Amino acid sequence: xxxxxxxxxxxxxxxxxxxxxxxxxxxxxxxxxxxxxxxxxxxxxxxxxxxxxxxxxxxxxxxxxxxxxxxxxxxxxxxxxxxxxxxxxxxxxxxxxxxxxxxxxxxxxxxxxxxxxxxxxxxxxxxxxxxxxxxxxxxxxxxxxxxxxxxxxxxxxxxxxxxxxxxxxxxxxxxxxxxxxxxxxxxxxxxxxxxxxxxxxxxxxxxxxxxxxxxxxxxxxxxxxxxxxxxxxxxxxxxxxxxxxxxxxxxxxxxxxxxxxxxxxxxxxxxxxxxxxxxxxxxxxxxxxxxxxxxxxxxxxxxxxxxxxxxxxxxxxxxxxxxxxxxxxxxxxxxxxxxxxxxxxxxxxxxxxxxxxxxxxxxxxxxxxxxxxxxxxxxxxxxxxxxxxxxxxxxxxxxxxxxxxxxxxxxxxxxxx
Amino acid sequence: xxxxxxxxxxxxxxxxxxxxxxxxxxxxxxxxxxxxxxxxxxxxxxxxxxxxxxxxxxxxxxxxxxxxxxxxxxxxxxxxxxxxxxxxxxxxxxxxxxxxxxxxxxxxxxxxxxxxxxxxxxxxxxxxxxxxxxxxxxxxxxxxxxxxxxxxxxxxxxxxxxxxxxxxxxxxxxxxxxxxxxxxxxxxxxxxxxxxxxxxxxxxxxxxxxxxxxxxxxxxxxxxxxxxxxxxxxxxxxxxxxxxxxxxxxxxxxxxxxxxxxxxxxxxxxxxxxxxxxxxxxxxxxxxxxxxxxxxxxxxxxxxxxxxxxxxxxxxxxxxxxxxxxxxxxxxxxxxxxxxxxxxxxxxxxxxxxxxxxxxxxxxxxxxxxxxxxxxxxxxxxxxxxxxxxxxxxxxxxxxxxxxxxxxxxxxxxxxx
Numbered sequence: 001x002x003x004x005x006x007x008x009x010x011x012x013x014x015x016x017x018x019x020x021x022x023x024x025x026x027x028x029x030x031x032x033x034x035x036x037x038x039x040x041x042x043x044x045x046x047x048x049x050x051x052x053x054x055x056x057x058x059x060x061x062x063x064x065x066x067x068x069x070x071x072x073x074x075x076x077x078x079x080x081x082x083x084x085x086x087x088x089x090x091x092x093x094x095x096x097x098x099x100x101x102x103x104x105x106x107x108x109x110x111x112x113x114x115x116x117x118x119x120x121x122x123x124x125x126x127x128x129x130x131x132x133x134x135x136x137x138x139x140x141x142x143x144x145x146x147x148x149x150x151x152x153x154x155x156x157x158x159x160x161x162x163x164x165x166x167x168x169x170x171x172x173x174x175x176x177x178x179x180x181x182x183x184x185x186x187x188x189x190x191x192x193x194x195x196x197x198x199x200x201x202x203x204x205x206x207x208x209x210x211x212x213x214x215x216x217x218x219x220x221x222x223x224x225x226x227x228x229x230x231x232x233x234x235x236x237x238x239x240x241x242x243x244x245x246x247x248x249x250x251x252x253x254x255x256x257x258x259x260x261x262x263x264x265x266x267x268x269x270x271x272x273x274x275x276x277x278x279x280x281x282x283x284x285x286x287x288x289x290x291x292x293x294x295x296x297x298x299x300x301x302x303x304x305x306x307x308x309x310x311x312x313x314x315x316x317x318x319x320x321x322x323x324x325x326x327x328x329x330x331x332x333x334x335x336x337x338x339x340x341x342x343x344x345x346x347x348x349x350x351x352x353x354x355x356x357x358x359x360x361x362x363x364x365x366x367x368x369x370x371x372x373x374x375x376x377x378x379x380x381x382x383x384x385x386x387x388x389x390x391x392x393x394x395x396x397x398x399x400x401x402x403x404x405x406x407x408x409x410x411x412x413x414x415x416x417x
Numbered sequence: 418x419x420x421x422x423x424x425x426x427x428x429x430x431x432x433x434x435x436x437x438x439x440x441x442x443x444x445x446x447x448x449x450x451x452x453x454x455x456x457x458x459x460x461x462x463x464x465x466x467x468x469x470x471x472x473x474x475x476x477x478x479x480x481x482x483x484x485x486x487x488x489x490x491x492x493x494x495x496x497x498x499x500x501x502x503x504x505x506x507x508x509x510x511x512x513x514x515x516x517x518x519x520x521x522x523x524x525x526x527x528x529x530x531x532x533x534x535x536x537x538x539x540x541x542x543x544x545x546x547x548x549x550x551x552x553x554x555x556x557x558x559x560x561x562x563x564x565x566x567x568x569x570x571x572x573x574x575x576x577x578x579x580x581x582x583x584x585x586x587x588x589x590x591x592x593x594x595x596x597x598x599x600x601x602x603x604x605x606x607x608x609x610x611x612x613x614x615x616x617x618x619x620x621x622x623x624x625x626x627x628x629x630x631x632x633x634x635x636x637x638x639x640x641x642x643x644x645x646x647x648x649x650x651x652x653x654x655x656x657x658x659x660x661x662x663x664x665x666x667x668x669x670x671x672x673x674x675x676x677x678x679x680x681x682x683x684x685x686x687x688x689x690x691x692x693x694x695x696x697x698x699x700x701x702x703x704x705x706x707x708x709x710x711x712x713x714x715x716x717x718x719x720x721x722x723x724x725x726x727x728x729x730x731x732x733x734x735x736x737x738x739x740x741x742x743x744x745x746x747x748x749x750x751x752x753x754x755x756x757x758x759x760x761x762x763x764x765x766x767x768x769x770x771x772x773x774x775x776x777x778x779x780x781x782x783x784x785x786x787x788x789x790x791x792x793x794x795x796x797x798x799x800x801x802x803x804x805x806x807x808x809x810x811x812x813x814x815x816x817x818x819x820x821x822x823x824x825x826x827x828x829x830x831x832x833x834x
Contacts, residue, residue, distance in 0.1 A: 019752065023775060102797065108786055110796060117808050118778070196632070200808050215613070216636055221809040242831045249833035335436065357826045358440060361535070369525055369829025378834070379527060379825075380519065391534050391617050391822040392638040393810040405808040408796075409774045412786025414659040416666035417795070 007191050010179050011198030014119040014144040017176040021142045022116045024173065026093035029140055032173035033089040036139075037082040039167030040132065043159065044078050050159035051128065058152055066256075070126045071153055081132040081160070084383070088136040091382040094400045095142045098409075109411040114404045116142030118200040121192055122385075123148045123214060125206035128156040134205075135164055135178045137385045141403035144177050146199065148192055150206075151184035158182065193218035201393075205386055208313065223393060225386035228258035228341035229313045230371040233330045233356065235347035236267040240274060242368060243346040244281060249370040250344070252285050256315045258387060259342050259374040263310065263320040265330045268294070271323050275299050282319070291321040310337040327352045331359045338362055340389045342371040363389060363396035424608050427596045428615030431536040431561040434593040439533045439559045441590065443510035446557055449590035450506040453556075454499040456584030457549065460576065461495050467576035468545065475569050483673075487543045488570055498549040498577075501800070505553040508799040511817045512559045515826075526828040531821050533559030535617040538609055539802075540565045540631055542623035545573040551622075552581055552595045554802045558820035561594050563616065565609055567623075568601035575599065610635035618810075622803055625730065640810060642803035645675035645758035646730045647788040650747045650773065652764035653684040657691060659785060660763040661698060667761070667787040669702050673732045675804060676759050676791040680727065680737040682747045685711070688740050692716050699736070708738040727754040744769045748776050755779055757806045759788040780806060780813035 005013075024032075040047070051073040058071055094114055101111035120143045122134045131147055138145035149157040157180055165175035181188055193202060193214065202222045204214035214222050232250055234243045250261035266274060275298045282289060290305040302321070309320045310333070324330045334343055344366035345356040353367045364374045374397060376384025381399030388394040394402035422430075441449075457464070468490040475488055511531055518528035537560045539551045548564055555562035566574040574597055582592040598605055610619060610631065619639045621631035631639050649667055651660045667678035683691060692715045699706060707722040719738065726737045727750070741747045744762075751760055761783035762773040770784045781791045791814060793801025798816030805811040811819035 019776065019778070104795070104797060108790060219633055221638065221807060223809075239831075245831065245833055253834055359436065361436070362824065364825040364827060366827045367829060369827055369832040370834055372834040373525060373827065373832065374825075378521070380521060390638060392640075395822055396825050405812055407779065408781040408791075408813050410781060410783045410786060410790065412784060414656075414662065415786040415790065416662055417670055417787055417789040 005182070007181065007183075007188060007195065010146055010181065011119070011195045013176040014146050014179060015198045017174045018116065018118045018144040020174055021139070021144055021177055022095070024142065028171070028173060029093065029142070030089040032139060032168050032171040032177070033085045033136060035171035036135070036164045036167030037085040037089075039163040039170070040078055040082045040085070040160070043163035043166070044075065047078055047156065047159040047163065048073060048075070050155035053155045054153055063152070067126055067152075071128065071156070073128060073156060077129065081129050084129075084133055085136045088140050088383055091140060091400060093140065094404050099406065106415050107413065108415050111409045111411075112406050113409050114401075115407050117403060117405050119144045119146065119198055120403065121146045121148065121195075121199045121202040121220065123189060123192070123202060123204045123206075123210065125150040125210060126152050128153045128160060130205060131157045131160045131180070132164065133383070134385060135161075137383060137400060137403060139177055141400045143403055144179075146179050146181065146192065148181040148189055154182075154184050190217060193220060196220050203386055221393075223386070223388050223398070224390040225388055225398075226258045227313055227339045227389060228260070228387075229262050229311060229337060229339045230259060230342045231263045231265055231334045231338060231344070232261050232371065233265040233327075233334065233343075233345045234267060234270065234274060235327065235330075235345055235349060235352050236269045237348040237352070238270065238346040239348060240277065243274065244277060246344065246346055246368070246370050247278065248281055248285060250372050251287055251319055252317070253370075253372055255317050257372075258313070259371050260315070261319065261344075261371055262312065262314050263322065263337070265322050265324055265333055266295075267330070268323050268325055271295065272298055275321070286317055288318045289321055290318065292323060294323040295321045313339065327355055331356065335359075335361050340391075341387065342366065342374040344369060344371050363387065422599070424598065424600075424605060424612065427563055427598065428536070428612045430593040431563050431596060432615045434591045435533065435535045435561040437591055438556070438561055438594055439512065441559065445588070445590060446510065446559070447506040449556060449585050449588040449594075450502045450553060452588035453552070453581045453584030454502040456580040456587070457495055457499045457502070457577065460580035460583070461492060464495060464573065464576040464580065465490060465492070467572035470572040471570050480569070484543055484569075488545065488573070490545060490573060494546060498546050501546075501550055502553045505557050505800055508557060508817060510557065511821050516823065523832050524830065525832050528826045528828075529823050530826050531818075532824050534820060534822050536561045536563065536615055537820065538563045538565065538612075538616045538619040538637065540606060540609070540619060540621045540623075540627065542567040542627060543569050545570045545577060547622060548574045548577045548597070549581065550800070551802060552578075554800060554817060554820060556594055558817045560820055561596075563596050563598065563609065565598040565606055571599075571601050607634060610637060613637050620803055638810075640803070640805050640815070641807040642805055642815075643675045644730055644756045644806060645677070645804075646679050646728060646754060646756045647676060647759045648680045648682055648751045648755060648761070649678050649788065650682040650744075650751065650760075650762045651684060651687065651691060652744065652747075652762055652766060652769050653686045654765040654769070655687065655763040656765060657694060660691065661694060663761065663763055663785070663787050664695065665698055665702060667789050668704055668736055669734070670787075670789055672734050674789075675730070676788050677732070678736065678761075678788055679729065679731050680739065680754070682739050682741055682750055683712075684747070685740050685742055688712065689715055692738070703734055705735045706738055707735065709740060711740040712738045730756065744772055748773065752776075752778050757808075758804065759783065759791040761786060761788050780804065
């Protein structure tokens, strides 16, 4: 990696190379991914050394244990990154599919063909494995990628990208398919966010703050990912054991993820019977509850929820509880406070199930299942670049297809208007 | 229309009403469109009077004849707007279609369903008919629309929206499905561009300047429309009569539109023979040519092109001419200067045709046909809200389907991870 390259140069290179990537055959792309995976392993020592530098600096700066763990690389994590690339090589190539082709009355044959987006920019935080994962998905879908990782992981990211580029070169693929913004200052991020001439889409991955900053400052189209204030609504007809199992799974199976449940909404008629059961389970699982007044009248041990609790993504062992008078109030509450990620109802009532699916405004709406399933792997996409919580372009888990666009290809024989 | 409503109130209303619109049946929506069409006709006098106010002010301000013509409403134009709404009523309802539904190994049934986007903001300039057209498409696709027209057309727009809302009310549909920003100051436009809480997508329609300003200032996702620096490449194997007919059509059939041809690229080997033919036709059609040195050596009467000519969308009887050494140079030139709208090759060579379709980066790429076909009507969509020149969400003509998004609906029976 030439660290002195300006962002402008990176952008130009990426645009140039994106013209070539769109025409690579699936065999060539898979070869590139395989060689890149191999290069990660052969560069293992250099990557670990670079990561140790980042870790030392982070420890010095007093980084929390959780973040240190995210930042840290090990032999097995590098193996995981390499395996990830091989998995992506095994996925179907989305490029070139003709989604429709119709003959118009004037004889024009109009087809809609799937093509790469072009240049994808990824802005992310501490986890260096994103570097390799994001490259894999962008490369397989024919896109050039410009990566802007967090400054905490700069040495690790540089070492990883150096390996990936060497792998690509060995495979005879253009190494500029993946480039890293080597500068760690914020001005570089801002500049990247305004390179409309070169970058077709920006995908921020990380904290709510990072995503908000990208949306606020980017003039390039952004795909918002991640923030998930997910609810589970327990209807009056819910089967209690199923409801308990789903809530416990969605809240506790992994607390720091965007598809974890952050808020329980429950029908007044079953609250008195259900909430004490929940109290027991949550005591055992050490989940803190912040409840409205009515729920606290049933379980006085729970803390009182404040207005701001309804909108919060805790990403922690905390859950808010709200009692409602029925499906209508439940849907209104959820549509008011949710972030458009994943919402679930537990019910045995057909009409309520359909109403919930119809009227809740979110990327994924569930009946009788845990919100934790909103994930590219679980949806059968093989891998994901993120989970879109916006409505444009892609909604929900984004796999290879979501990294593509279409173009109309039109076959004529002299038609004029 | 209550003109004192703040933008915040408009946004809130639109969001509220969007929840209802998504659940309207196609019969209810068509009834709304029919009543709105009727109301336009019954309000004809009021609309014409309001338009006269706008016209008088515009004449006073010295508006050009072309813009005055765009601003002006007549009985037949109002009839045209009403007919447009009836046409939209005749189109298929895109909402509710389930695009796919698959059973996962764990028994979860995951479906992808087409739903409205929610709240669409349209920012546009002088033509008051956009007010009615945009409402029709947004309403049929289940979206609430907030319209921000140009200050020149404010009285006309208010009168039109008043009629549309009365029509909706008569049909028993929520009248806040269409709202107009009554304020004409620029601050209101800026505020609208940052109402992420209420507006899901912004579509600017109008000049390149308006579109750029929206992209620069909006924090809401924007769909860029319109700008078209469209090329026609005459390959060495082109049939001359076909090439001439296509160029003349694409350049002269209507000069002020985004899918008109702005630049001719021609293979060196046929330039000497072809350009003199073109010179004759363009003399007759009064098309001004700005050519590179090599072309001017063949037709000395043509003006010299400057660097900036290659990137210009003239929207006028002007065409630039560039000679190239072959398909590769032609594609590189086009990919460098085009705006991603519509590009055409005239050729009899199979490989060049395929190469052009594959490698030219634009929303619509043609072989042996005029670029003028890039249009929702011509593509068979029935109507269009604009032509997207960006790659995200929609590319090319946008009809009803492009005003929708999807959500995942998931049927479970107790699944947990």
